[in-house]
Amino acid sequence: MDGPHDLGGAQGFGPVRFDPDEPLFLHDWERKVFGLTMATSTVGLYNRDENRHARERMPVDEYRTTSYFEQWLVAMETNLTELGVLDASALRERVAEFLEEPDLEVRGKDQPELFELFRDTLEFGASLDRPAGPPRYSVGDRVRAVRDAKPGHTRLPAYVRGHVGVVHRVDGSFVLPDTNAHHEGENPENTYNVGFSAHDLWGKGDHEVLVDVWESYLEPA
Amino acid sequence: MSDDAELRARVKALEALLVERGLIGADTVDQIVDVYESEIGPLLGAKVVARAWVDPDFKQRLLEDATAACSELDIGGLQGEKLVAVENTESVHNVVVCTLCSCYPWPVLGIPPNWYKSPEYRARMVAEPRVVLAEDFGLPLGEDVEIRVQDSSAEVRYFTLPQRPAGTEDWDEERLAGVVTRESMVGVAVL
Numbered sequence: 001m002d003g004p005h006d007l008g009g010a011q012g013f014g015p016v017r018f019d020p021d022e023p024l025f026l027h028d029w030e031r032k033v034f035g036l037t038m039a040t041s042t043v044g045l046y047n048r049d050e051n052r053h054a055r056e057r058m059p060v061d062e063y064r065t066t067s068y069f070e071q072w073l074v075a076m077e078t079n080l081t082e083l084g085v086l087d088a089s090a091l092r093e094r095v096a097e098f099l100e101e102p103d104l105e106v107r108g109k110d111q112p113e114l115f116e117l118f119r120d121t122l123e124f125g126a127s128l129d130r131p132a133g134p135p136r137y138s139v140g141d142r143v144r145a146v147r148d149a150k151p152g153h154t155r156l157p158a159y160v161r162g163h164v165g166v167v168h169r170v171d172g173s174f175v176l177p178d179t180n181a182h183h184e185g186e187n188p189e190n191t192y193n194v195g196f197s198a199h200d201l202w203g204k205g206d207h208e209v210l211v212d213v214w215e216s217y218l219e220p221a
Numbered sequence: 222m223s224d225d226a227e228l229r230a231r232v233k234a235l236e237a238l239l240v241e242r243g244l245i246g247a248d249t250v251d252q253i254v255d256v257y258e259s260e261i262g263p264l265l266g267a268k269v270v271a272r273a274w275v276d277p278d279f280k281q282r283l284l285e286d287a288t289a290a291c292s293e294l295d296i297g298g299l300q301g302e303k304l305v306a307v308e309n310t311e312s313v314h315n316v317v318v319c320t321l322c323s324c325y326p327w328p329v330l331g332i333p334p335n336w337y338k339s340p341e342y343r344a345r346m347v348a349e350p351r352v353v354l355a356e357d358f359g360l361p362l363g364e365d366v367e368i369r370v371q372d373s374s375a376e377v378r379y380f381t382l383p384q385r386p387a388g389t390e391d392w393d394e395e396r397l398a399g400v401v402t403r404e405s406m407v408g409v410a411v412l
Contacts, residue, residue, distance in 0.1 A: 005321055007321075007344040008320030008348070010344040013340055016341045017341070018357055022334060022335055024257070027225060027228075029225065029228050032232045032236060033232055035251065035253045036232070036236055036250055038253045039253055052322055068323070068338045091238060095227075098233045102230065104233075106236050106240055106247065107237075107240070109240075111248065111249060115246070118256075122256065122299045126299060156374070157321060157372060157374055171377055172376075198348075201348075205349065206367075207351070207368035207369065207370055208370070209347050209369075209372060211374050213374065214375065
């Protein structure tokens, strides 16, 4: 889908506000959002692709006026209530309660074994590589990125759709986000690193843009 | 943008319900974040770069298979399951972006800084990298330098191997690691 997240080449943005000394988290609630996201994904309450898709489904005006970690918070609220892990009305009640009494403490049991599980994930990763058939394309092949936007989650940036590029690298096969985000199966596919010329993409520029894509995002050119 | 009081309440409500239902522990969130605040960050990537500068065989292994090379230094794991290192030279300059979200090589560089995640960086770096590097990062590149922008849109997580600064020929690995910045490993700075 053409979501508000798909920003490559979008017009109208000003300078990047670069500050090398900025802290990782500007507010304590951002720190908590990061930790909660890592914790809830470690225990598998939702998968990575549906987490991304929950952010991408935000209305454009809301996405554009919402800070990065607030987008993460929205994604958790969306997924945990839609998947039935938490009840939306119970969540609203608790928000009202904490707005009324901000100093109320969160109480509950420690779960050291959950941190051990996170440690394992941290060390060994959560790779989504799965076996697939032999790759359809080879290094040097000319390929065209498909023109049509799929209705749901996808990882094909809009700015390369319909453009011709050259395969630079074949990267192995991974779970297809397009179906995994919607619980329609893992459907692993080979992935490729494909180079596009800036002049072709934007009508100007002398650089090369390299994009990583799943096999079904490509057709022979 | 929601105000901080509302955001704080929303975050606390979420944590309270998850903890009360036993889905996560009361101690979990702080323990996890602490790892990213104290253990994982660009100092790890700096070690990899310094090793590549002093050890040509390691450098070759790094450019061929960064996942395996980094694991020699016990670096790898979550959000770095498949790493690729790209080399910056006099004639080629690589820079890394994620236009769709904020993909970044966590085990090597830690979690991404705000500018990397910003809509400005994501929108503009693929379209006008020469302008963004020169004006927003103070890195004017000569017209003879070829720029390659790597959009991290699938499973590979990228970092750049910066050029070793001149005048450091007799430095040891540890001293070299000390001058390697996060920015130089994303490709928005040279050393």
